[in-house]
Amino acid sequence: MTSSEPIADTQYGRLRGSLEGDVMAFCGIRYARAERFRPPVAPEAWTGIADALAFGASAPQSNPNPPPGPPYVILAQLPRPANAPPLPPPLPESEDCLFLNIWTSGLRDGRKRPVMVSLHGGFFYGGSGSAVDGSKLAARGDVVFVSLNHRLNAFGYTHLAGLTEADEFAHAGNAGMQDIIAALGWIRDNIENFGGDPARIMVFGTSGGGMKTSFLMSSPAAQGLIHRAGVQSGPALRFMEREDAAAATDRLLHRLNIARSDWRSLLTLPMPTLLAGYHAVADELKPRNFTHLPCFAPVLDPLLLPQHPFSPRAAPLTNAIPMLIGCNAQEMSFFWGNDPGAFALDEAGLETRSQAFLGDRTGTVLSRYRQAYPDATPSRLFLQLFSDYSIQAPIIAQAERKEGAPAFMYRLDYQSPALDGKLGALHTMETPFILNTPQSARALLGEGDAPAMLAAKMSSAWVAFATNGDPNDQASGLPHWPAYERNDRATMLFDQSCRVEPDAGGLAREIMGDLVEG
Structure with missing residues (x-):
């Protein structure tokens, strides 16, 4: 020794x-x-x-x-950098x-x-x-x-x-x-x-x-x-x-x-x-x-x-128990590894896939989403719709039901440049930001200073929450993060520029809320 x-x-x-x-x-x-x-x-x-x-x-x-x-x-399926050490x-x-x-x-x-x-x-x-x-x-x-x-x-x-x-x-x-x-x-x-x-x-x-x-x-x-x-x-x-x-x-x-x-x-x-x-x-x-x-x-x-x-x-x-809760904007692309057709949908494919979980509400819901995302391709629209249904709406329901000690809501909107931007802010992408390990995920997060800057902000917020039960930390560079309340539903949006927005998941909450089990 x-x-x-x-x-x-x-x-x-x-x-x-x-x-x-x-x-x-x-x-x-x-x-x-x-x-x-x-x-x-x-x-x-x-x-x-x-x-x-x-x-x-x-x-x-x-x-x-x-x-x-x-x-x-x-x-x-993401390519590994040429100089990356073997797994x-x-x-x-x-x-x-x-x-x-x-x-x-x-x-x-x-x-x-x-x-x-x-x-x-x-x-x-x-x-x-x-x-x-x-x-x-x-x-x-x-x-x-x-x-x-x-x-x-x-x-x-x-x-x-x-x-x-x-x-x-x-x-x-x-x-x-x-x-x-x-x-x-x-x-x-x-x-x-x-x-x-x-x-x-x-x-x-x-x-x-x-x-x-x-x-x-x-x-x-x-x-x-x-x-x-x-x-x-x-x-x-x-x-x-x-x-x-x-x-x-x-x-x-x-x-x-x-x-x-x-x-x-x-x-x-x-x-x-x-x-x-x-x-x-x-x-x-x-x-x-x-x-x-x-x-x-x-x-x-x-x-x-x-x-x-x-x-x-x-x-x-x-x-x-105070709770820090949130999701990523386009979660479900993470699970499309063996479903390449999901990235090449036409309008008919969008409607068929949506109907599987929306049933007779498909037409009404797709109309609302097309209004909210007028430039989205059918694949991107389905990705957003399916992500909201699968994760964002239940996350909001959990925050809405929290009582007593406060809940703090966030959403990660940072867009991955991988695969020509098809993935969006996919499932698990918050992890290298929260753990302050952006270098380990460059294939997903991209090069430049933006990933490291966002990682510094998010990791500081999580450490502040561990310390005080409140994610606000003056040294983080983030705007003030209010607790989630039903009167304004304040949500911290993490991106290359971070901001707080009231009811950021309002579309998912309004349309998908009654589809959330329980």
């Missing part, structure tokens, strides 16, 4: 981290252990100094029988995956920094906290950044409550959320040793990360563990009803040729076999949009989720 190696104490033992410039990184910290479908339990203590130098395994998620064809998301190999996947990562600028220095806990996206079926880079925010010196892994898909959300009376499986349908709650408990009990403030913990995430955040806001088991919430392009008004979750479990058992009475066979199936069964069922039950959850997602639970977070109104526990 050298004197430059950072050493941190935890209640379970000491950890050796590494230096990344001015930041100390502690990666692959075990926060819990769990056997399949069972609740997480505290890790065992150790003697000596354990290494926290590398990310831990990701949760099982890869399809053993992947379908042919191009990747589903468009980002995978690192994917981390191994294991059921032993309950690890978190911490970046901090100070240990035992007498400071208590707000803590930003990032929950990764990927709905509830994929993703990894190891793909989140918190070093740039931690390098500012004013926050401690945490990312984490938790159980996913069938391993994290198989509802067994109707098949067994055993307490150890009563909450298997929310095992992945129990993991996150266990991680937040670990953070509360140990983060002060990493320069963090256990009384100022912001949980936030994009897409599925925002959905998980909404669950935590309304969960009695997470009460006191989360003090600010960031919901980014991941509205979550409601989660699965118990009968729907039970039906998904029945489909999985049928796919795997397991009788209901023999459900315990799920406990010993090889990991690839369970994953293959899950992916087959998930493909049968693809959601229509973000207001319709995929199968194997969080489920109503008398202890963990007694009511939906924001349906038909806000759950009482959400009242005490």
Whole structure:
């Protein structure tokens, strides 16, 4: 051991981290252990100094029988710069995956920094906290950044409550959320040793990360563990009803040729076999949009989720937590990776695709959108319409239903220059701005100073919110950002020039509001 190696104490033992410039990184910290479908339990203590130098395994998620064809998301098709380093190999996947990562600028220095806990996206079926880079925010010196892994898909959300009376499986349908709650408990009990403030913990995430955040806001088991919430392009008004979750479990058992009475066979199936069964069922039950959850997602639970977070109104526990919430202007182009025809629609194609979710209202809605976007091509008009329906309208509904502590609404309007500008402000594009990592996304964000300037503003706002529960920071260069109220619906628009606009999503709210489930 050298004197430059950072050493941190935890209640379970000491950890050796590494230096990344001015930041100390502690990666692959075990926060819990769990056997399949069972609740997480505290890790065992150790003697000596354990290494926290590398990310831990990701949760099982890869399809053993992947379908042919191009990747589903468009980002995978963007060209890589000629001088870009090769992509690192994917981390191994294991059921032993309950690890978190911490970046901090100070240990035992007498400071208590707000803590930003990032929950990764990927709905509830994929993703990894190891793909989140918190070093740039931690390098500012004013926050401690945490990312984490938790159980996913069938391993994290198989509802067994109707098949067994055993307490150890009563909450298997929310095992992945129990993991996150266990991680937040670990953070509360140990983060002060990493320069963090256990009384100022912001949980936030994009897409599925925002959905998980909404669950935590309304969960009695997470009460006191989360003090600010960031919901980014991941509205979550409601989660699965118990009968729907039970039906998904029945489909999985049928796919795997397991009788209901023999459900315990799920406990010993090889990991690839369970994953293959899950992916087959998930493909049968693809959601229509973000207001319709995929199968194997969080489920109503008398202890963990007694009511939906924001349906038909806000759950009482959400009242005490300020919320930063918003979306990107053209979210759904992200998902058109295997749908090239979506970028070349004619008027007939626009009407056919729109009718799939608008029904007999298609003509009226298209007329309003043509008036609002007179220069839009049919493809661009459908992209806007489908994005408003899928994400912006539910996001607005969640903000409208928030009570108590304030909500702050934003929309990212910055247009990606990639693929000749076809993508707009697509799903996940806010992440490099918020994390202040624009260099990592130049293929998407473009060259020049604009991406870095916007990243400085957005990351400052998120840090201010983590610090005070209010995104206003005089040093950010942003105009004053009022809380969202129904009288003016103030919305911060992030672009090359940022501004606050009243009721910026008014068209989506007026036309799509009654189509939002819940």
